[in-house]
Amino acid sequence: MAGAGGGNDIQWCFSQVKGAVDDDVAEADIISTVEFNHSGELLATGDKGGRVVIFQQEQENKIQSHSRGEYNVYSTFQSHEPEFDYLKSLEIEEKINKIRWLPQKNAAQFLLSTNDKTIKLWKISERDKRPEGYNLKEEDGRYRDPTTVTTLRVPVFRPMDLMVEASPRRIFANAHTYHINSISINSDYETYLSADDLRINLWHLEITDRSFNIVDIKPANMEELTEVITAAEFHPNSCNTFVYSSSKGTIRLCDMRASALCDRHSKLFEEPEDPSNRSFFSEIISSISDVKFSHSGRYMMTRDYLSVKIWDLNMEDRPVETYQVHEYLRSKLCSLYENDCIFDKFECCWNGSDSVVMTGSYNNFFRMFDRNTKRDITLEASRENNKPRTVLKPRKVCASGKRKKDEISVDSLDFNKKILHTAWHPKENIIAVATTNNLYIFQDKVN
Amino acid sequence: MSQKQEENPAEETGEEKQDTQEKEGVLPERAEEAKLKAKYPSLGQKPGGSDFLMKRLQKGQKYFDSGDYNMAKAKMKNKQLPSAGPDKNLVTGDHIPTPQDLPQSKSSLVTSKLAGGQVE
Numbered sequence: 001m002a003g004a005g006g007g008n009d010i011q012w013c014f015s016q017v018k019g020a021v022d023d024d025v026a027e028a029d030i031i032s033t034v035e036f037n038h039s040g041e042l043l044a045t046g047d048k049g050g051r052v053v054i055f056q057q058e059q060e061n062k063i064q065s066h067s068r069g070e071y072n073v074y075s076t077f078q079s080h081e082p083e084f085d086y087l088k089s090l091e092i093e094e095k096i097n098k099i100r101w102l103p104q105k106n107a108a109q110f111l112l113s114t115n116d117k118t119i120k121l122w123k124i125s126e127r128d129k130r131p132e133g134y135n136l137k138e139e140d141g142r143y144r145d146p147t148t149v150t151t152l153r154v155p156v157f158r159p160m161d162l163m164v165e166a167s168p169r170r171i172f173a174n175a176h177t178y179h180i181n182s183i184s185i186n187s188d189y190e191t192y193l194s195a196d197d198l199r200i201n202l203w204h205l206e207i208t209d210r211s212f213n214i215v216d217i218k219p220a221n222m223e224e225l226t227e228v229i230t231a232a233e234f235h236p237n238s239c240n241t242f243v244y245s246s247s248k249g250t251i252r253l254c255d256m257r258a259s260a261l262c263d264r265h266s267k268l269f270e271e272p273e274d275p276s277n278r279s280f281f282s283e284i285i286s287s288i289s290d291v292k293f294s295h296s297g298r299y300m301m302t303r304d305y306l307s308v309k310i311w312d313l314n315m316e317d318r319p320v321e322t323y324q325v326h327e328y329l330r331s332k333l334c335s336l337y338e339n340d341c342i343f344d345k346f347e348c349c350w351n352g353s354d355s356v357v358m359t360g361s362y363n364n365f366f367r368m369f370d371r372n373t374k375r376d377i378t379l380e381a382s383r384e385n386n387k388p389r390t391v392l393k394p395r396k397v398c399a400s401g402k403r404k405k406d407e408i409s410v411d412s413l414d415f416n417k418k419i420l421h422t423a424w425h426p427k428e429n430i431i432a433v434a435t436t437n438n439l440y441i442f443q444d445k446v447n
Numbered sequence: 448m449s450q451k452q453e454e455n456p457a458e459e460t461g462e463e464k465q466d467t468q469e470k471e472g473v474l475p476e477r478a479e480e481a482k483l484k485a486k487y488p489s490l491g492q493k494p495g496g497s498d499f500l501m502k503r504l505q506k507g508q509k510y511f512d513s514g515d516y517n518m519a520k521a522k523m524k525n526k527q528l529p530s531a532g533p534d535k536n537l538v539t540g541d542h543i544p545t546p547q548d549l550p551q552s553k554s555s556l557v558t559s560k561l562a563g564g565q566v567e
Contacts, residue, residue, distance in 0.1 A: 020560040029560055045561060053561045076562040086513060178504055197504055225500050247500070280480040331475035334482040439561055 009370075010356075010429055011391045011445040012379060016070055018055070019438035021383070031434040033421055037101040037109065040425040043071055043432055044111060045439055046096025050080040052113055052166075054124065068430060068443055075124050077166040080115040092117050098183050100192070102205075110169070112192065116179040119194055121170035121205060129157040175201050175211045182232045188239040195232035195244060202256075214262050215244060215254065230288050230345075237297045245302060249286030253313065269300075269311050271318045281333045281342070289345035294354040295426075301357055303348040306330065308359050308369065323369040323376065326361050328399035328410045341415050349424045360419025363408065364435050365395055381419060381433045381440040391445060 020029065028049025035044050043055040056074035083092040093116055102110040108125040133155040136144055178196035185192040193214070194201050200215035215232075219225055227248040235241035240256045252265035273282065285305040293300045299320075302309050306327060309319035325346075329336060336342040341362075348359040360366045361378075369376045378395045385392055398407040421434040429444035 018561045028557075031561075045559075047559060047561075049559070051559045053559050073562045076559055197500075222501065225504075228500055228503065277476075279476045280483060281476055331479060333476060333479040334486075337483060338486075437560070 009373070012429075012431075012442045013389045013391050013445050014385050014440070015068075015388060015430070015443045016441040017383060017386055017438055018053075018441075025437045029437040031421060031437060031439060032095050032097060033099050034423045034432050034434045034439065035099045035101060035111075036423050036425055036432065037111075038103050038426060040427050040430070042074065042101070042109060043423070043441075044099045044101070045432075045434065046079065046099050046113060048093070048095040050078055050082070050094030050096060050115065052077055052079045052096060052099065052111075052122070068428065068446065071441055075164040075166050077122070079113045079120060079122065080118065083117075097180055100183050100185050102185060103189060105189075112183050112185065114180050114183050114194065117173070117176055119172040119180070119183055119203075120168050121172070122166050123169045124164060124166045127163040127165060128159060128161075130160045131155045132158050170205065170208050172203055172208050172211070175203075181230060184233040184242065186234045186239050187237055191239075193232060193234060193242060195229050197228040200229065200232055200242075200244060200262075212260070214256065214260070216261065216263060231291045233291055233293055233300075235297055236293050236295060243291055243293070243300060245288035245291040247287040248283060249288055249304060251288065251291060251300070251302060251311065267313070267316050269316050269319075271309070281337065284337070284342055285333070290347040292348060292350060294350050295352065296354055299354065301348055301350065303346050303359055305342060305344075305346075308348055308357060310357070310371070321371060323357070323367075325359055325367050326397070328397055331399075332410060336415070339415065341418075344418055345420060346418075347421050349422055351424045351429070352427050358422050358424060358431065360422055360433070362415050362418055363413040364417040364419055365397075366419045366422055366433055379442075381435050381438075383438075389445070392442065 019031075026049075028047060028051070030048040031045055032048055033044075033046040036042070037044070041057050043057075045053050045055075047053075053076045054074045055071035057071050058069040060069050079096055080094040082094045084090070085092055095115055096113050097116065098112075098114050100112045102112070104110075108123050111122050111124070113120055113122060132139065133153050135149055135152055135155075136146065138144055172194070176194065176196040176199070178198050180194050180196050182195040183192060184195075190206075191202055191204050194203065194211075195215075198216065198218040199213055201211040202214045203211045215229070217227070217229065227246045227250075230245050230247055232242060232244035235243070241253060242256070243251050243253045245251045249270065251269040253267040253269070254262035255266045256262060258264070258266060273286075288302045288304050290303040291300060298313060300311050300313065302311065302319075303325075306329060307325055308323045310321040310323075312320045333342060346360050348357060350357055355372055356368055356370050358366060358368045364381045365378050366381065367376060367378050378397070379392045380395050393406075396404075396407045397413070398404065398409050400410075403409050417435060419433055419435060423432045425431065431442050433440045433442065
């Protein structure tokens with residue numbers, strides 16, 4: 001089922017698109033994170049306006065077996081508000097940087113959402129019954145005159161229209177001086193980490209007034225600052241292990257059993273660079289924008305500006321696989337530096353069986369790499385292909401020379417149309433791809 | 448950009464010894480670097496240096512003095528202070544921030560467009 005075919009053997013079809021059609025994008029509508037929950041039934045998005053929208057997959061219609069359930073709005077709420085830190089003269093954006101789901105333990109769903117400074121634990125619960133038949137209240141809530149009450153009755157629960165409520169259960173604040181870039185829930189399901197540019201903190205989900213600092217790379221003299229933390233994640237199975245990536249292209253694996261403060265790494269993953277290849281851009285394009293463990297926990301994937309690398313945790317000196325996302329941009333680095341695109345932070349994700357990886361690019365293109373067949377494919381998230389069950393046509397960028405029909409030249413790429421956030425359903429071949437302000441859902445062709 | 452260490456000039460000329468494969472990968476990057484240096488001659492420093500990272504760490508910095516602000520608020524009752532210039536983000540020492548300049552707490556926010564008016 002999931003991942004049975006390769007990235008190319010799967011025929012990807014348009015399923016749904018969410019969001020406004022108009023080109024004039026309000027800042028608040030810019031999607032900043034996308035995440036499936038552990039079962040894949042729920043899909044959460046966060047945006048620059050601090051809002052979270054959760055979609056739920058409808059139960060499969062047994063009669064209509066030619067498509068999987070659609071995702072419809074389940075809940076939406078304002079997670080974070082803009083703030084101003086008067087003491088430090090800092091504007092705190094309400095933009096949701098990351099959402100991470102907790103595994104489901106009871107009827108309610110829980111997720112962590114974070115902006116630059118504050119992490120919040122949200123409880124999303126359903127209410128489909130309400131008590132009726134109170135003795136002292138009318139149905140509309142007004143209190144009855146007690147003297148008119150002549151009989152007693154027992155209130156009963158009756159069904160009502162489903163109401164989904166989101167409430168903030170914990171607020172984890174004031175632990176980060178710099179901007180939070182990652183949160184990751186531990187496999188113990190009791191603790192989680194939050195990482196900013198220079199520090200990583202460990203929290204207990206029940207305790208909001210304390211957190212432990214486990215990594216601190218702030219130099220004594222800030223003039224000596226040479227690298228920052230760009231992403232961090234707990235190992236999916238080992239509750240004592242986590243990794244963090246840096247702006248210099250390195251990944252450090254730390255073991256919390258070794259010491260309370262994990263400033264000294266247990267493993268350092270770094271691909272050696274030929275010093276004669278070095279250019280002004282080398283360090284910038286080596287900065288890792290995302291790191292993700294495979295579901296198995298044996299591998300991890302990193303995304304830098306031009307490539308995706310798969311690392312075997314047992315081998316520190318080089319990645320085991322490297323996939324070029326958009327190598328043709330290497331000859332455009334000057335203009336990409338000028339328009340700041342070189343600093344774009346692309347994310348990456350694994351499919352459920354760890355056989356295919358996916359990441360975004362420009363012009364609303366996204367790329368998939370099949371690790372087994374070594375084939376790759378480029379697809380586009382566009383409303384032009386939005387008939388359900390239309391198979392997406394592979395796209396090709398022409399780097400130089402004669403442009404073939406249906407190819408697009410590098411100079412025609414729209415660098416404002418970036419796909420930074422993508423997510424893959426944990427079990428099925430369903431993917432969520434976020435363009436600037438739209439969310440696309442694609443599925444593999446079901447016969 | 449401020450003063451930084453000079454980049455090693457030898458880097459620009461030493462690629463003759465590399466094999467063809469590497470050449471194809473390196474030359475575009477070097478050509479791009481040359482283009483950038485031509486446009487911004489003062490850009491001699493390593494980009495990973497502290498200035499670049501400090502800029503990143505200071506994202507969101509606005510300059511605000513509560514004393515100035517309260518004085519200005521008091522004076523505002525009598526006369527109109529000049530409003531913020533075209534770049535509202537640049538609230539620095541000379542310009543006294545007024546309530547209009549500071550980010551408003553958007554209490555009544557619109558529902559996300561992802562949640563309404565779905566186009567399937």
